[in-house]
Amino acid sequence: MLRLMLGSKSDEELVALAQSDAPGGADAMQALLSRHYDRLYAICRRVAGNDADAADGCQEALMSIVRGLPRYDGRAAFKTWSYRVATNACLDELRRRKRRPLAVAETPEAIGDGPWLDDRVVDSDHLDHALAQLPEEFRLPVVLRDVGGLDYAEIAATLDIPPGTVRSRIARGRRQLTELLGEGDQTQPRSRKSGAGGNQKPSDERRKP
Amino acid sequence: MMTNDELDLLASGYLDGEATPDEVAQVEADPELRARVELLRSVGVTAPATPPGLAQAQLARAMAVYRPGSTPVGDDRGETDEPAPGAEPVVDLTERRRVREERAGRLRWLTSAAAVLVVGVGSVALINQIGGSEEAEMATADTSTETATEAAEAAPSAGAGADAADMAQTDMAQTEMAGESAGGEAAGDGTAENLADPDGGGAPAADEAVADDADVAADAEESLALEESEEDAAEPDAERILRDLPESGFFPDEPVAEYNRLPTGEEMVGDLELPWRDEATANCLEDFPSDESLFAGDEVEVIAYLPFEVTGGDDAGLYEALYVIVNGAEEVVVVLQAGSCAPVV
Numbered sequence: 001m002l003r004l005m006l007g008s009k010s011d012e013e014l015v016a017l018a019q020s021d022a023p024g025g026a027d028a029m030q031a032l033l034s035r036h037y038d039r040l041y042a043i044c045r046r047v048a049g050n051d052a053d054a055a056d057g058c059q060e061a062l063m064s065i066v067r068g069l070p071r072y073d074g075r076a077a078f079k080t081w082s083y084r085v086a087t088n089a090c091l092d093e094l095r096r097r098k099r100r101p102l103a104v105a106e107t108p109e110a111i112g113d114g115p116w117l118d119d120r121v122v123d124s125d126h127l128d129h130a131l132a133q134l135p136e137e138f139r140l141p142v143v144l145r146d147v148g149g150l151d152y153a154e155i156a157a158t159l160d161i162p163p164g165t166v167r168s169r170i171a172r173g174r175r176q177l178t179e180l181l182g183e184g185d186q187t188q189p190r191s192r193k194s195g196a197g198g199n200q201k202p203s204d205e206r207r208k209p
Numbered sequence: 210m211m212t213n214d215e216l217d218l219l220a221s222g223y224l225d226g227e228a229t230p231d232e233v234a235q236v237e238a239d240p241e242l243r244a245r246v247e248l249l250r251s252v253g254v255t256a257p258a259t260p261p262g263l264a265q266a267q268l269a270r271a272m273a274v275y276r277p278g279s280t281p282v283g284d285d286r287g288e289t290d291e292p293a294p295g296a297e298p299v300v301d302l303t304e305r306r307r308v309r310e311e312r313a314g315r316l317r318w319l320t321s322a323a324a325v326l327v328v329g330v331g332s333v334a335l336i337n338q339i340g341g342s343e344e345a346e347m348a349t350a351d352t353s354t355e356t357a358t359e360a361a362e363a364a365p366s367a368g369a370g371a372d373a374a375d376m377a378q379t380d381m382a383q384t385e386m387a388g389e390s391a392g393g394e395a396a397g398d399g400t401a402e403n404l405a406d407p408d409g410g411g412a413p414a415a416d417e418a419v420a421d422d423a424d425v426a427a428d429a430e431e432s433l434a435l436e437e438s439e440e441d442a443a444e445p446d447a448e449r450i451l452r453d454l455p456e457s458g459f460f461p462d463e464p465v466a467e468y469n470r471l472p473t474g475e476e477m478v479g480d481l482e483l484p485w486r487d488e489a490t491a492n493c494l495e496d497f498p499s500d501e502s503l504f505a506g507d508e509v510e511v512i513a514y515l516p517f518e519v520t521g522g523d524d525a526g527l528y529e530a531l532y533v534i535v536n537g538a539e540e541v542v543v544v545l546q547a548g549s550c551a552p553v554v
Contacts, residue, residue, distance in 0.1 A: 033268050
């Protein structure tokens with residue numbers, strides 16, 4: 001029944017099992033990685049800007065998590081720790097290649113000039129390009145907030161910066177994104193092709209107070 | 210008058226639910242700030258989908274570097290270097306005892322379950338006959354009983370059936386955790402009685418044994434071995450599969466990932482990549498029990514599913530175990546031949 005039960009265990013319980021030499025340790029490790037894989041990949045994808053670098057970075061992150069588990073002592077949540085490992089691994093991957101994130105779709109023309117097809121198109125075609133142009137110090141907190149779903153305190157712990165700095169960097173990063181995506185330099189939201197009230201929410205995961 | 214940066218700071222904090230109550234009130238009272246919130250919301254960064262097949266390959270490669278027994282050391286920096294080599298893992302006897310108890314407990318449970326396994330030779334022959342072709346499976350589905358339908362409804366996961374399955378699994382998890390807790394206490398007091406019998410009944414050979422840790426563990430193993438050998442003599446070959454299941458199927462080298470709910474047919478041939486599944490057999494669990502004589506008149510709920518492999522002996526091969534609740538109470542394990550959905554007798 002061991003495998004059947006792992007899904008109901010908390011991260012902390014799985015970590016303890018994975019760190020032990022008891023049977024089921026490998027299963028616990030795998031369960032942990034499986035549970036967080038999608039988010040880890042998504043963070044790498046948004047940090048790296050393209051599938052190939054994201055895949056390499058994510059692979060490095062997973063192996064670093066497995067190898068580094070002995071160092072994990074539970075002071076931070078496993079999620080926070082693993083996202084930090086992923087962020088570092090993906091940045092290392094980019095640095096190894098000595099370049100900034102390379103967006104899949106190169107769109108040299110002004111991104112915001114054309115009509116908005118829909119929010120998915122914004123995500124896939126324009127977001128990578130815009131994110132790639134964001135300085136790392138803004139890109140990382142925005143990605144960890146929006147993709148990783150971390151709160152400011154967790155982002156602060158992940159990036160080793162004060163929570164107040166997290167807040168200001170996210171605000172400035174978002175502001176730059178609005179400009180890069182053609183919505184910037186204005187304080188009023190611009191209508192999309194649907195006309196009045198056209199600002200659509202691109203992510204269902206965003207929360208309101 | 211606030212600057213643009215200050216307005217963004219306020220709007221962004223509000224958007225993330227990190228604004229103070231005063232700030233929230235300020236934003237909600239100001240149309241310009243609300244518009245700015247919407248502006249920032251419109252550039253939210255979404256999580257991209259994972260490319261198909263990537264996760265499994267990457268997880269497999271990562272697991273290849275996993276080494277058990279890695280106890281926590283050093284600080285938590287999230288660095289990407291390797292752990293210090295040569296560190297001798299601490300042997301946790303308490304944990305070893307607990308694992309041994311778990312195994313013993315599972316053996317008893319599964320053996321009991323085997324005793325109530327209701328499988329007729331004739332029905333197996335029938336299922337074997339019809340299990341091979343897609344047409345036959347369709348015919349089986351057509352003639353499924355109401356109980357079969359109920360069981361099938363437990364599989365797809367979105368509805369009440371899945372909820373029930375989740376609840377049942379939660380109960381099982383709680384049971385296991387309770388067992389673990391009891392195991393910890395047993396190990397803590399160091400008596401062989403508790404070690405040998407996690408149910409609290411006490412094994413005769415171990416009842417009076419109180420010794421140092423090593424002796425206790427050895428006694429408990431002897432006791433367990435004695436039980437197993439008695440079971441060997443009594444049970445028919447087919448039930449040996451059930452009895453051996455924890456040893457051969459639940460521990461390392463299993464072919465598939467964890468299950469905390471019943472997989473859907475699509476997942477069986479897709480995400481989980483079960484090697485014995487194909488389009489024809491993907492949904493056979495949803496038709497379970499395909500032979501109505503298996504649980505005639507009973508209410509059947511499949512609460513868990515576990516593929517496993519018997520790696521040696523005459524019974525070597527791939528199997529699928531279904532954990533079934535009959536009439537809301539009785540726990541039964543049904544073992545199917547992998548791929549054919551035919552029960553093993």
